[in-house]
Amino acid sequence: MKKSAKNRSGADSHSASDAAALLGVSIPTLRRMVKDGTLEGFRTPGGHLRISTESIEAAKGREAPPARTREASPVLKNRRERIEELTLEAQEVRAQRELRKLRREEQQEAEEREAEAQAREEEAEQRRAEIALERQRLEREAAEDRRRRQREQAEEQARLEAEQGLAAFRERWYAVAAQALATWPKVSWLTASQRKEVAEALETEIDRRQPNDAPRMNDIIARTLLAAVEPLQAERDAQERRQRLTDEALRSLPYSATDADKVRATAAIREALRPFDRFADVCELRVTAQEAVRLVRQEIERRDLDAKLLRSAVWDLPWSRNEQDEARLRRECSEILADLPPDVSEGEAKEAMRTTIDEARREIEQRQAEKERQARKAQLVADAVSEVIRYMGELEGNGKITRQDYWNTELTEHLQIAVRRDLEPELTGDESAKEVRELAREIIDGELE
16 A cells, blocks of 8 residues: 655655665566555655565565576576666666756745745735835824814804704794784784795795894895785685676576586686686676576576476366376476477477377376266166166066066076176267166066066
């Protein structure tokens, strides 16, 4: 097993030539023994093979290999020994060459290490110089930072004093402005939002001022208050003027105008007056407002006319009308009125509904007549049924039927049923009572035969 040169010293190992001499073998044989593990060898940093003393001693102690049956000739031995000597000399030359190379490399490595050490020293010296310069720079920066902080502290102190003075100045004049806004009679009409707007204007003006403006602050607050209230007063006057015009236009609506109509008219007036500014002429605003409600007024008037016409149409119906008749006529007339132009006159509308009203009247009259005929028919049938008893009395008095037949209730009921059965499909209701009595007697005579 091979080991590195670091694990073995020179005293515990032999060179390849020495080891071959000690073992009495050639150099190639020695190399084979190292390769197959018989000997323990290693290589130096220069690449030379070294054999450990222990493995040489162990190899000597082993039994020698059996003697050959035939020894080599002296010439062959001399030639082999000469080859081994040449091999050893070549190895020695190579070893010397490797040794010189190793020494050159070691010298070069030592020079490189020395140069590196010198470079590190120079670098360390440069680093120390840089550290010294950095320390000086930091000291200068620290001194400058201390001066800067002192300057900033002084400026901050001055700023705080100025801010405190300015805050006290503003607080004082805020209170003065609030008092003026609360006690000035000319602004008592302001709403809460308007007061807030004026107060913000006053505060904005005060915020623009500095303590050196204190002698003029009363005049400044008064002017600012007037300037802030003036547009609000103008807007208030304009709104009151527009509200008066709106109320005037709403009063021109018909009496039957509903709240919804008034709301629509108000919205129309506001939309129509929106393009006008507060400097617009009152006459122009009035005309615009009246024009804005014109359509609403026409709708109300038309609606009133429609309602009047529908009431008139219902009143034209016969007294025997019912709710269904009235509802149907209203529906049909409403459809007719809806198709008429907005500016239709009352006479034209009545004429358009006339045919529908006449048809409804005729239908109701016919229905009433039919109803009366049916009632008369029912009455005639009832009278004919009653005639059975009277006519049987006459027949019994004349001896045409016996008294027993007269009191026979089954016969009487049979005759009454026969009379009802025969007359109900025949009568129209237009017959006279006499005609019906005669028909009833004919039926009775027919049944008694």
